Amino acid sequence: SQTIHQWPATLVQPVGSPLSLECTVEGTSNPNLYWYRQAAGRGLQLLFYSVGIGQISSEVPQNLSASRPQDRQFILSSKKLLLSDSGFYLCAWSPPDWLPLRPAEAFFGQGTRLTVV
Amino acid sequence: ILNVEQSPQSLHVQEGDSTNFTCSFPSSNFYALHWYRWETAKSPEALFVMTLNGDEKKKGRISATLNTKEGYSYLYIKGSQPEDSATYLCASPHLAGGTSYGKLTFGQGTILTVHP
Numbered sequence A: 001s002q003t004i005h006q007w008p009a010t011l012v013q014p015v016g017s018p019l020s021l022e023c024t025v026e027g028t029s030n031p032n033l034y035w036y037r038q039a040a041g042r043g044l045q046l047l048f049y050s051v052g053i054g055q056i057s058s059e060v061p062q063n064l065s066a067s068r069p070q071d072r073q074f075i076l077s078s079k080k081l082l083l084s085d086s087g088f089y090l091c092a093w094s095p096p097d098w099l100p101l102r103p104a105e106a107f108f109g110q111g112t113r114l115t116v117v
Numbered sequence B: 001i002l003n004v005e006q007s008p009q010s011l012h013v014q015e016g017d018s019t020n021f022t023c024s025f026p027s028s029n030f031y032a033l034h035w036y037r038w039e040t041a042k043s044p045e046a047l048f049v050m051t052l053n054g055d056e057k058k059k060g061r062i063s064a065t066l067n068t069k070e071g072y073s074y075l076y077i078k079g080s081q082p083e084d085s086a087t088y089l090c091a092s093p094h095l096a097g098g099t100s101y102g103k104l105t106f107g108q109g110t111i112l113t114v115h116p
Helices: none
Strands: A003-007 A010-013 A019-026 A032-038 A044-052 A055-058 A065-070 A073-078 A087-094 A112-116 B005-007 B010-014 B019-024 B033-038 B045-050 B056-059 B062-067 B072-077 B086-093 B104-106 B110-115
Touching: A003 A087, A010 A019, A019 A032, A019 A087, A019 A112, A032 A073, A044 A065, A044 A073, A044 B104, A055 A065, A073 A087, B005 B086, B010 B019, B019 B110, B033 B072, B045 B056, B045 B062, B072 B086
Parallel strands: A010 A112, B010 B110
Antiparallel strands: A003 A019, A019 A073, A032 A044, A032 A087, A044 A055, A065 A073, A087 A112, B005 B019, B019 B072, B033 B045, B033 B086, B056 B062, B062 B072, B086 B104, B086 B110
C-alpha cells in the first residue's frame, strides 16, 4: 500500500533563516506531488505541483521554492523565511494517470506546522 | 480561477443532532467534487469523490449529494458523535490547457464541533 511521509511535524524558525521540508511517498511510481499551505484563517492553497522528476510548477508567487530530486521525493525550501510564511504545510500525492474523467483523490501527509518568529 | 466556498464556517451541535453543510462551486466546466475530513493533528482524509449530477454517496452516518447544474454539494451527518468533530473540506480540480494533474482548489472548510 502507498504511504506518504512528511517531516518535521513542527518547526519554529527565525525570520531570515532557511527552510527545508521534505516529503516522500512509498508504494507507487511517478506520482503527482503537491505542496499545499493553510495560512491562519484561510483554506488550503496549492503552492506547487510536480508531475515528474525536476518538473515543478508554481501556482502562486512567493518566497518559497520546490524541488523533486527523485521520483518520490518532494522538497519545499526557502532561502530566507518571512513572517508571512508561517502556516501549516501539507504534502500530497495523487496517481500519475489523473484525467478529468477519472478524478482520483489526493492523499495527504500529516503536515508541518511552521512558525516564523 | 476556481472559487469554492463553504458554509457555515463553523458549527456547534449536540451529540445525536443531525447536521449538514454546503459547498458551492462554479457549475461551468465541472469535473469532480471532493469531500475531505480533517481532524486535528491528522492528515486530511478523503470521504467522497463525486462526479455525476444527482449523485449521492454514503459512508456510515455521513452522506453527500451533488448538484452540478446549480453548483452545490451538501454533506450530511446523521446522529453526530463527538468523534465527528473535524474540519470538513470540499475541493474541486481546476482545469487549464486541457489537463489538471489533480490540482485541487479547496473551500475554507466547515469546522464542526460535536458536544457530548
